[in-house]
Amino acid sequence: MTRDIPEISLQRLPVYLNYLKSLSGEENKFISSGAIAAALGMGEVLVRKDLAYTSSAGRPKVGYVRAELIAALEEYLGCNVKKNAVLVGVGGLGRALMSYGGFVNYGIEIVEAYDSDPAKEGMVIAGKKVCSADEFERGMAVYSPRLAIIAVPASAAQSVCDMLVAAGIKGILNFAPVQLKAPESVAVRNIDVAANLAIISSMI
Amino acid sequence: MTRDIPEISLQRLPVYLNYLKSLSGEENKFISSGAIAAALGMGEVLVRKDLAYTSSAGRPKVGYVRAELIAALEEYLGCNVKKNAVLVGVGGLGRALMSYGGFVNYGIEIVEAYDSDPAKEGMVIAGKKVCSADEFERGMAVYSPRLAIIAVPASAAQSVCDMLVAAGIKGILNFAPVQLKAPESVAVRNIDVAANLAIISSMI
DNA sequence: TAGATTGTTAATCGATTAACAATC
DNA sequence: TAGATTGTTAATCGATTAACAATC
Numbered sequence: 285m286t287r288d289i290p291e292i293s294l295q296r297l298p299v300y301l302n303y304l305k306s307l308s309g310e311e312n313k314f315i316s317s318g319a320i321a322a323a324l325g326m327g328e329v330l331v332r333k334d335l336a337y338t339s340s341a342g343r344p345k346v347g348y349v350r351a352e353l354i355a356a357l358e359e360y361l362g363c364n365v366k367k368n369a370v371l372v373g374v375g376g377l378g379r380a381l382m383s384y385g386g387f388v389n390y391g392i393e394i395v396e397a398y399d400s401d402p403a404k405e406g407m408v409i410a411g412k413k414v415c416s417a418d419e420f421e422r423g424m425a426v427y428s429p430r431l432a433i434i435a436v437p438a439s440a441a442q443s444v445c446d447m448l449v450a451a452g453i454k455g456i457l458n459f460a461p462v463q464l465k466a467p468e469s470v471a472v473r474n475i476d477v478a479a480n481l482a483i484i485s486s487m488i
Numbered sequence: 489m490t491r492d493i494p495e496i497s498l499q500r501l502p503v504y505l506n507y508l509k510s511l512s513g514e515e516n517k518f519i520s521s522g523a524i525a526a527a528l529g530m531g532e533v534l535v536r537k538d539l540a541y542t543s544s545a546g547r548p549k550v551g552y553v554r555a556e557l558i559a560a561l562e563e564y565l566g567c568n569v570k571k572n573a574v575l576v577g578v579g580g581l582g583r584a585l586m587s588y589g590g591f592v593n594y595g596i597e598i599v600e601a602y603d604s605d606p607a608k609e610g611m612v613i614a615g616k617k618v619c620s621a622d623e624f625e626r627g628m629a630v631y632s633p634r635l636a637i638i639a640v641p642a643s644a645a646q647s648v649c650d651m652l653v654a655a656g657i658k659g660i661l662n663f664a665p666v667q668l669k670a671p672e673s674v675a676v677r678n679i680d681v682a683a684n685l686a687i688i689s690s691m692i
Numbered sequence: 693t694a695g696a697t698t699g700t701t702a703a704t705c706g707a708t709t710a711a712c713a714a715t716c
Numbered sequence: 717t718a719g720a721t722t723g724t725t726a727a728t729c730g731a732t733t734a735a736c737a738a739t740c
Contacts (some may be wrong), residue, residue: 478590
């Protein structure tokens with residue numbers, strides 16, 4: 285992939301997609317950028333610019349065909365291509381992610397999970413196996429995942445990251461409150477839940 | 489609160505804080521903006537600008553006193569002020585959040601949780617009660633929370649949001665993949681886990 | 693003193709918004 | 717046709733970076 289879209293626009297595409305999918309099909313065959321913008325609290329030109337990246341075209345006077353727009357967003361985001369992901373760290377958050385149904389909307393499936401705690405080895409959560417860390421190479425060979433989720437404590441995150449990168453993982457979603465060092469060729473995004481709540485608290 | 493800091497700078501403060509706390513105390517009495525910038529992969533002027541918002545001053549030639557900087561960041565982010573938060577939606581993610589230890593670093597505690605499923609009523613998770621939704625008003629009266637976390641399915645998120653806002657909640661962290669409508673006076677941040685992973689997948 | 697580092701002012705860069713021609 | 721809406725070009729706005737004086 286690697287396309288010519290600003291990351292900040294890319295981040296908004298799932299927001300449009302969620303909104304469009306939430307509309308009932310019958311009454312909303314067409315939708316204008318102005319309507320989307322109003323619903324999401326943003327500027328309408330920005331909406332059109334963002335949507336233009338999906339190369340789905342609107343029609344003057346009419347707007348966009350909602351179904352086409354959804355299809356174009358899903359195509360652009362790769363929702364129709366099945367992608368395997370692995371999870372490292374089967375604590376409370378890891379377990380929740382293994383059971384989470386939202387990934388399927390984007391064609392992503394967590395296929396296997398790893399944890400250093402022997403007590404967790406052999407567990408099956410939401411139909412997925414929890415394996416010991418030294419089974420990771422085998423999992424890579426079987427599933428060829430390009431995506432990984434890190435849900436281990438902060439102290440272990442960097443070494444897990446190094447392992448993932450060495451094994452050929454290309455994208456990492458990191459829940460540990462640590463800035464991971466990884467090569468440029470590996471995409472890393474961080475979600476720091478506690479920091480997010482603290483930021484909200486600082487704003488009010 | 490409501491201070492004169494761009495939200496994008498505010499978002500970076502926890503990153504600095506995490507990094508500074510991760511350094512061992514003995515060897516790192518002082519740290520320069522250049523060292524912080526190099527470690528986090530950003531520009532050093534940006535680091536100085538961001539840190540200036542905390543009104544902690546560095547010293548030419550020396551840098552910042554690490555302990556002072558940590559204290560200033562914690563002060564600015566309100567980590568030393570205890571804040572109650574409530575959680576709505578005790579599914580897998582909700583449970584994980586109730587057990588999550590990271591909030592305490594920011595002075596935040598989830599004091600009680602609510603779920604519409606009667607089967608969950610009365611459960612105690614990580615020492616916190618799970619209550620039925622109609623006990624929410626009592627919880628507000630007892631704990632006076634200003635923060636709330638929404639971890640319910642997308643279909644229920646807006647009505648939960650309305651309830652929270654009506655009850656006086658001022659900040660909401662929303663995990664449902666829905667753009668919530670709330671008054672300007674209420675700060676809302678969204679975390680869409682699946683979308684984050686999809687974005688990574690689109691980048692690689 | 694000399695040199696490293698801060699804090700600030702000016703320049704640049706990128707993202708958003710405004711204006712408007714094209715068009716269905 | 718008239719009017720609503722798109723898509724694009726130009727203007728604005730805000731954030732980042734570069735330059736540099738202050739200073740310990």
